[in-house]
Amino acid sequence: MTLENSIVQRALTVYDDLSMATKATLAISIAVILYRILFRHESTRRKELPAWGPIEMGLVMYLLDGARNGIVYRVYSAIRRYGGSFYGISSANQTLIGHEDVDRLFSSQMNHALSIEWHGYGLFLRFFGFPDTPALKKKVESTFKPWHSPIERVFNNDAGATAAFERGNLPKIVSEFVGFSQEKEKTKRWELRADTKVIKQGAAVEANLSALIMDFGACFTIPPIFGHDLLDRNPHLLEDIWKFDHVVPLLFINMPTWFPFKVMKEGMEARKRLLAGVEAFSRRVTQFQRGEKVDDGADMSDVSDVVLERNTALERNEWSYQERAASELLVLFASNTNTQPVLFWLILYIYSTPGLVSTLRQQVSPFIKLSDSHHSRKDITAIDTSSLSRECQLLKSIILETLRLAFGAVSTRFVKRPITVQDGNHSHQLYPGTFLSVPHSFSQRDPSLYPDPDKFVPDRFLETDPASGKLVAKYGKLRPWGAGASMCRGRVFAEKELMAIGATLVMLWDISPAGGGEWKVPEMVGGPGPVKPKEEVRVVIQRRVFGGVSSE
Numbered sequence: 266m267t268l269e270n271s272i273v274q275r276a277l278t279v280y281d282d283l284s285m286a287t288k289a290t291l292a293i294s295i296a297v298i299l300y301r302i303l304f305r306h307e308s309t310r311r312k313e314l315p316a317w318g319p320i321e322m323g324l325v326m327y328l329l330d331g332a333r334n335g336i337v338y339r340v341y342s343a344i345r346r347y348g349g350s351f352y353g354i355s356s357a358n359q360t361l362i363g364h365e366d367v368d369r370l371f372s373s374q375m376n377h378a379l380s381i382e383w384h385g386y387g388l389f390l391r392f393f394g395f396p397d398t399p400a401l402k403k404k405v406e407s408t409f410k411p412w413h414s415p416i417e418r419v420f421n422n423d424a425g426a427t428a429a430f431e432r433g434n435l436p437k438i439v440s441e442f443v444g445f446s447q448e449k450e451k452t453k454r455w456e457l458r459a460d461t462k463v464i465k466q467g468a469a470v471e472a473n474l475s476a477l478i479m480d481f482g483a484c485f486t487i488p489p490i491f492g493h494d495l496l497d498r499n500p501h502l503l504e505d506i507w508k509f510d511h512v513v514p515l516l517f518i519n520m521p522t523w524f525p526f527k528v529m530k531e532g533m534e535a536r537k538r539l540l541a542g543v544e545a546f547s548r549r550v551t552q553f554q555r556g557e558k559v560d561d562g563a564d565m566s567d568v569s570d571v572v573l574e575r576n577t578a579l580e581r582n583e584w585s586y587q588e589r590a591a592s593e594l595l596v597l598f599a600s601n602t603n604t605q606p607v608l609f610w611l612i613l614y615i616y617s618t619p620g621l622v623s624t625l626r627q628q629v630s631p632f633i634k635l636s637d638s639h640h641s642r643k644d645i646t647a648i649d650t651s652s653l654s655r656e657c658q659l660l661k662s663i664i665l666e667t668l669r670l671a672f673g674a675v676s677t678r679f680v681k682r683p684i685t686v687q688d689g690n691h692s693h694q695l696y697p698g699t700f701l702s703v704p705h706s707f708s709q710r711d712p713s714l715y716p717d718p719d720k721f722v723p724d725r726f727l728e729t730d731p732a733s734g735k736l737v738a739k740y741g742k743l744r745p746w747g748a749g750a751s752m753c754r755g756r757v758f759a760e761k762e763l764m765a766i767g768a769t770l771v772m773l774w775d776i777s778p779a780g781g782g783e784w785k786v787p788e789m790v791g792g793p794g795p796v797k798p799k800e801e802v803r804v805v806i807q808r809r810v811f812g813g814v815s816s817e
Contacts, residue, residue, distance in 0.1 A: 304452050314387055314677060314700050315518030316359040323677075325352040325360045326707050338378040349691035358700040364688060367703050371676055371749025374810020379678035393540070394589040404582050413580035415571040416596070420758040427650055429569065430761050433491040436645040439769040442481065443470045443806050454496070455480035458504060464805065471779050474802040478612050479507070479605040482766060487602055492567035494549065495597075501535075501544040508535035510602045514791075544590035550576050603672070604759045605750060606795035610671040611664060611767050613802060615774045616720050617784035620787065621663075621723055628657050629768040635811075643811050645769055654764055661738035662726040664763050666744035670721060673793040695725075705744040706793055714742055721786075728803065772809070779803035 353359035419425035459477035462672030553565035634647040710718040746753040789796035
């Protein structure tokens, strides 16, 4: 053990022995020190969420999760600016916990006073290091609607999402989930990070489940949006997405990129490669649209209308290729870094819950057509995604339960005009240039809403529909996609992806813990957003045997 590790371990031991009040006091002190060190030179402009806002939000959630009659909680309540469900010390950013009607507060009727646009602009600056200039602001203002409308039209309505989904050719790639080969040229892209090992030739493979599932999901998601060129031409794209994802929380709080952390260095190098790859891709898209010779003779014919329409809007508003790269990297990033970790937890929960695989196979089989082969191996020839979504309510409930445990959305709005917010017996006057943030994950483990909240309960979200008498999965108070008028713009596509990949993997593959024994669900780390496993889950993957003895 190194001296550094020894010191850290001793510090953690001492911290664990502290009282709740002392821990909270220490947390407040550290937050103040970090604020003074990191954010003292932060711009006073108020169209960017204060960098200390997320830290304050985390502190609020920590304090409220404990006993609310303690001295630290009482001191914090005394110094916060507002009362009721508003928990911010300063007026610049308020964290809402337990507000009775966040959906109405963030609805389209409030768009005159509350805005999502400038919060997104601030993140754009932080994530990609662009200077805040009048020219860039003007470009963002003029491009915002044509920038987002193609995504909403294609990925947030059923017909558009279904068409995009079908371009991913899931029946083919799910049949190739693992290749049973150690030869690199025969290994699929999504297997490269998973440390696959053939343990029975042609029959069984060991792999790291998190890396395998996340990259499989990304390889399904990226081509329907960007075509095959971006993924095929950038061999480190998937690895770089996850490396950059590791530093996004640090950039979110305005951590200087020169900090001597290994994760920061690797993340910044990954960002550089990603931006270079997407910038070259944007040039090829423009050449294709203009009818010019495309660099390297690339085939851009399968690039989606989403990318083509966005690129047209960016070019019309004179975005440089460097700026376009950052714009499109946001789409690449958002379409993968939220959904794919949730997909991993979904698959893990399904296979680790006794009897659930067999139950799901019975429920989804009418909507997944298998080949007529008389051999024990079968492939999928068609997926009825609409019926799958409509009829397989247990699977939908499982997805909601996975989102409850493994994903915590945060809704943030910029106050652009004065607004009075009713909050029970309180009335709060909010002023332009300030922010509101709602961490939806705070209530997701509330035992008053979800009994036995740390346990995975597959049918937790099933309710009996009074009209039909059938069991249906309902969100209830769960808000995994955010709240109000500006919820996740790709949520319909994301739901279809989780439903279809979950159903098809269950139909074709058996997955069990490596080494035998019981499943062990790892500890969750990270958040808000999707949580990650503290350690990898090593599994054995085999093809399901039809008409014989299954390895389930």
